Amino acid sequence: MHSDLDRILLREDEIASRLDTLAAKITADYEGKDLTVLAILNGSLIFMADLLRRIPLPLQIDCLRVRSYYDKMESSGQVDFDRAALPNLRDRHLLLLDDILDSGHTLAAIVEAVRHDVRPLSVKSCVLLRKIKTRARPIEADYVGFDIGDEFVVGYGLDYQERYRNLPVIGVLRQP
Numbered sequence: 001m002h003s004d005l006d007r008i009l010l011r012e013d014e015i016a017s018r019l020d021t022l023a024a025k026i027t028a029d030y031e032g033k034d035l036t037v038l039a040i041l042n043g044s045l046i047f048m049a050d051l052l053r054r055i056p057l058p059l060q061i062d063c064l065r066v067r068s069y070y071d072k073m074e075s076s077g078q079v080d081f082d083r084a085a086l087p088n089l090r091d092r093h094l095l096l097l098d099d100i101l102d103s104g105h106t107l108a109a110i111v112e113a114v115r116h117d118v119r120p121l122s123v124k125s126c127v128l129l130r131k132i133k134t135r136a137r138p139i140e141a142d143y144v145g146f147d148i149g150d151e152f153v154v155g156y157g158l159d160y161q162e163r164y165r166n167l168p169v170i171g172v173l174r175q176p
C-alpha cells in the first residue's frame, strides 16, 4: 500500500503528537459538561479511537454511518445517512468527529439534521484534516488537526474506493 503513495504528508508520530494537543483542548473545554461524541463513519474510525482514548472525560460515544458520493475525487454534493439513527441528545452537548472537511457538504448536512431533529445543548465539530479551499457549503470546524492543501489524501481512515483506510500514515496517492 505504501508504494501506491506519491508522498507521505503526515507520519504516525506527527499525528499522535497533534492528537495529544487536540485532546487536551477538548478535555478542558468540556470539563463538567455532559458530552456525546458522534463519529462519522467510516472515515473517522481510526481518528475516533486514537483521539477519544486521550480524553479522560465521562463522555458517551455514538456513530453515524454516512455516505458522501465522490466522482473523480470531488464531492457530488449528495450525502446519505439515516436521520432516525441520530442519538437522543436531550440536555447533552454534541461534538461531531469527521476525518476531513473538504466541500463541507457532509458536515453541513449533519449539523442541520442534528439541530432540527435532536436539538442538543450545543453542536461543535472536530476534523482531523481541513483542506484549504473555497467550500461549496460555508461551514467551519471548531477543532482542526491539520490544514492541508487541496489534494486527495488517503490513510488513517481515509479511503480511495474503500482502500487504504488501514494505512497508519496519511499520504497523497500516486497518479495512475
Ligand code: IMP
Pocket: 043, 068, 075, 098, 099, 100, 101, 102, 103, 104, 105, 106, 107, 151, 152, 153, 154, 158, 159, 160
Ligand atoms: P465533504 O462532504 O466534501 O466535506 O467531504 C467529507 C467526506 O468526503 C469525508 O468524510 C471523506 O470521507 C471524503 N473525502 C473528502 N476529501 C477526501 C480526501 O482527500 N480523501 C479521502 N476522502 C475524502
Ligand code: MG
Pocket: 043, 158, 159, 160
Ligand atoms: Mg470515502
